[in-house]
Amino acid sequence: MSRRFDILNLVFVFLGGLLLLFIIAPLFGMFLTTVPVSIFDTAKETEVQKSIWLTISTSIAATLIFSIAAIPLAYLLARKNFPLKKIVLGIINIPVIIPHSAAGIALLGVISRDSALGKIAESLGFSFVNSPAGIIVAMAFVSIPYLLNAAIDGFINVPEHLEKVALTLGASKARVFFTISLPLAWRNILTGLIMMWGRGLSEFGAVIIIAYHPMVTPVMIFERFNSFGLQYTKPVTVLFICICLAIFIVMNLISRRKRNAENRENK
Amino acid sequence: MLRIEKINKKIGKFTLNNIDFTVDKGDYFVLIGESGAGKSILLEVITGLLIPDSGKIFLNGKDQQNTPVQNRKIGIVYQKPTLFPHMSVFENISYPLKIKKLSKNEIIKQVNQLAEDTEISHLLIRNIANLSGGEAQRVTIARTLATKPDILLLDEPLSFLDVQLKRGMTSLLRKINQSGQTIIHVTHDYDEAVSLTNKIAIIENGTIIQTGTPQEVFQNPKSIFVANFIGIRNFFKGRLLKAKDQSESKVFEINGISIFVLSEEDENVLGNITITSESIIISEEKIESSAINNFFGTIKEIYETKLGFEVLVDIGIDISVQISRQSLDHLKLKINKEIWISFKASSVSFIKN
Known part of the structure; x- marks a missing residue:
């Protein structure tokens, strides 16, 4: 019995190892074949700096702006039962399953200069197309399910009787939400925010359709590859991956440290 | 308030x-x-x-x-x-x-x-x-x-x-x-x-x-x-009736079983009776005593309690009797043994609905 289990274990380790290799090898290969000097040179280019900064800032803005509506929606979906709730739960996952270029096209129909929304924006002095505002909308569209799903899980895990007790202690519903539900669901929400931001940061398909310029880094990588070929694209790709990974690791460490602190409390 | x-x-x-x-x-x-x-x-x-x-x-x-x-x-x-x-x-x-x-x-x-x-x-x-x-x-x-x-x-x-x-x-x-x-x-x-x-x-x-x-x-x-x-095991719902033999007494009818009760309530009243399980006597033969409620029955269950044993006797209804270990041993009580139980009319209390 235990021998059979060992063989099974070995098979699993082997298959799992292959998969990890599949993820790591292309990245690692690219790092090895890129000359460090060229990475430094690329980092000095203003165009590249601007693009990376644009990508990071728009993805953060997309996450923060859309979380204002996403977190309340997640709370409603976690707590309330209403007709067609299952359909709503399906709708929030649509952006994950449709091709992102298709999402871009659909969005463009809503926010282009000819649309009602586009006209409102124009009268306010800006445009979604080929602007950071459009990039934010495209990033948010494709990444919002990650936050919604994590936040729904978080709110479901908050014991309902704690919210009820808080009401009987004299707290208004809003106060209960901000002092009980939100802090207790915060771990999941934070993970969701990081996931949403990461997904927005790496978005290409929807963004390129709405805003080729100003150029976010994924679009820049595509453009350089098209115009100059693989070798010339590698430095900016490596640089962008390094920055993304660094921010990701730091964010995860911060959220994990917070988690550990909470765990200590709960033991 | x-x-x-x-x-x-x-x-x-x-x-x-x-x-x-x-x-x-x-x-x-x-x-x-x-x-x-x-x-x-x-x-x-x-x-x-x-x-x-x-x-x-x-x-x-x-x-x-x-x-x-x-x-x-x-x-x-x-x-x-x-x-x-x-x-x-x-x-x-x-x-x-x-x-x-x-x-x-x-x-x-x-x-x-x-x-x-x-x-x-x-x-x-x-x-x-x-x-x-x-x-x-x-x-x-x-x-x-x-x-x-x-x-x-x-x-x-x-x-x-x-x-x-x-x-x-x-x-x-x-x-x-x-x-x-x-x-x-x-x-x-x-x-x-x-x-x-x-x-x-x-x-x-x-x-x-x-x-x-x-x-x-x-x-x-x-x-x-x-x-x-509150620990009352013998609690029954039924009707208070006039006894057939003695004009003064009253009986309480449950599933065709008549239990003599001392009560000043009117006849034909619906209510409940309680019989304290400590006041019931178990014997092998029918005994002549002041207890007018005498029933033949079979032991259905015996459990140990804090104070001794609880014996559940089936006389057509289940009556719980509290006895000591000495009595249990002395009478060699066991499940399915046939015995008599008796209790006084005064140990039955009737509560009108």
Whole structure:
């Protein structure tokens, strides 16, 4: 019995190892074949700096702006039962399953200069197309399910009787939400925010359709590859991956440290 | 004062029926019922967490229908501690005080006072996670008292505590009540109830079947549930009739079995009888004595109890008899043995419905 289990274990380790290799090898290969000097040179280019900064800032803005509506929606979906709730739960996952270029096209129909929304924006002095505002909308569209799903899980895990007790202690519903539900669901929400931001940061398909310029880094990588070929694209790709990974690791460490602190409390 | 008037509430297949009672200021009101009887639902209706289908709740004369939960002055302590896990003990107790926008000094003063009253001063700086069940329950009570509720609702607050902790908590609850706090305490535990209360209501299947002082309720149990609660095993529903042979006597008929009863009630009255299991005699042969109730039966079950043995005898109905170990050994009682039981008419009490 235990021998059979060992063989099974070995098979699993082997298959799992292959998969990890599949993820790591292309990245690692690219790092090895890129000359460090060229990475430094690329980092000095203003165009590249601007693009990376644009990508990071728009993805953060997309996450923060859309979380204002996403977190309340997640709370409603976690707590309330209403007709067609299952359909709503399906709708929030649509952006994950449709091709992102298709999402871009659909969005463009809503926010282009000819649309009602586009006209409102124009009268306010800006445009979604080929602007950071459009990039934010495209990033948010494709990444919002990650936050919604994590936040729904978080709110479901908050014991309902704690919210009820808080009401009987004299707290208004809003106060209960901000002092009980939100802090207790915060771990999941934070993970969701990081996931949403990461997904927005790496978005290409929807963004390129709405805003080729100003150029976010994924679009820049595509453009350089098209115009100059693989070798010339590698430095900016490596640089962008390094920055993304660094921010990701730091964010995860911060959220994990917070988690550990909470765990200590709960033991 | 809390007045509950004809409350009805349907949740799924369960219904609260016409719940009606009054709790006076300073009362320690105990609501007893088995699990699933509707106790917790009733408490949630009183707090406002559940809206009744019909009926009214008056607190100090004021209709609470349009008063939201947070503005009703009703605190609730659940079975399991409901402390907020992301806050310390101090923060938990000060939660309702912060809502009242008290000054920092006032909050510290009140928390310290509450902690002293509930004997948890040493716990204030602790994290919730490090508290024992009993400590957590005390903190929960302190937090609820911080709201200065008109009514404190307790939903089986002792059921997760061991005997030692229960005793401490019981005396704390008594102390809180004696300081003037009106309490409604829900439980399925008779011992818990009787040591604290001055008013009892019995709830069964969503209906309050009896209310009164503990003495009134337990001396005249109106249901098997209440009777079992206080250790009466022989409780039967039936009808009081005139005896066929002796003109003066009365008999109580249950499933065709007639039991002689001393009662001044009229004939043909429906009611219940109780026979204390200690007053019944078991013998191998029929004995001649002053006991006029003599029945032949078979032993169905024998269990050991705190005081000896309980023998369940089938005489057409199941009668429980309490005997000592010596008697059990002496009569060589065992399951399926055929025996006689006898008891006096005076050891049967009849309670009119």
